[in-house]
Amino acid sequence: MASFGRLTAALMSASQENTLALANVNFDFALIKCEAPLEYKGLGKCLSKKRKKAAEDGPSHITARKLGALFESDIPDVPYLIQAYGRRVTQIAEQPNVNPRGSNSDGAFSDHVGADWTTIWATATSGKGVITVHLLACMLARMWTRTQSVAIWSELVEQRQEILRQRIAENGETFKISDAIASRTEIRRDQLADWDASAR
Numbered sequence: 001m002a003s004f005g006r007l008t009a010a011l012m013s014a015s016q017e018n019t020l021a022l023a024n025v026n027f028d029f030a031l032i033k034c035e036a037p038l039e040y041k042g043l044g045k046c047l048s049k050k051r052k053k054a055a056e057d058g059p060s061h062i063t064a065r066k067l068g069a070l071f072e073s074d075i076p077d078v079p080y081l082i083q084a085y086g087r088r089v090t091q092i093a094e095q096p097n098v099n100p101r102g103s104n105s106d107g108a109f110s111d112h113v114g115a116d117w118t119t120i121w122a123t124a125t126s127g128k129g130v131i132t133v134h135l136l137a138c139m140l141a142r143m144w145t146r147t148q149s150v151a152i153w154s155e156l157v158e159q160r161q162e163i164l165r166q167r168i169a170e171n172g173e174t175f176k177i178s179d180a181i182a183s184r185t186e187i188r189r190d191q192l193a194d195w196d197a198s199a200r
């Protein structure tokens with residue numbers, strides 16, 4: 001009977017080690033794209049092709065996906081906030097005096113005319129929960145200097161990863177693989193600095 005207990009413990013340990021090994025796989029978060037919520041569709045139409053591509057395939061999208069995966073299991077469900085934010089952002093983006101569109105007369109700068117909505121579109125195409133993380137970025141950007149805000153983000157990421165690692169250690173076999181991956185995903189300080197800068 002004792003040998004059966006040791007066998008069970010060994011299998012559970014091996015299973016957990018294999019799961020954590022999977023979490024160390026270098027996962028490309030840019031591969032995952034979601035359909036933007038309906039309220040954000042108008043915003044997508046207001047972006048230049050270059051900015052839209054950057055938002056869907058570039059560094060902003062990767063950072064948004066990483067932060068969304070990191071906080072996903074504890075982000076509250078706030079559908080009305082997400083809808084209201086999408087409607088308001090779209091209203092502003094559709095105003096020609098706020099967001100003029102580039103034309104041939106702008107030459108090589110036509111893709112850079114108007115407000116830069118890249119990060120908002122990146123979050124909208126990264127999942128509903130990521131939009132709330134973007135709203136947090138906007139609040140931090142208004143309250144703190146750039147240096148302070150980036151330091152706060154670094155601390156948030158580090159502490160959140162530690163919380164997920166503790167949760168995994170305590171729950172043994174019942175943790176989510178997405179939490180295991182997020183707990184080991186690298187989010188560099190320069191990525192957080194770009195994230196903060198775009199929120200400003």
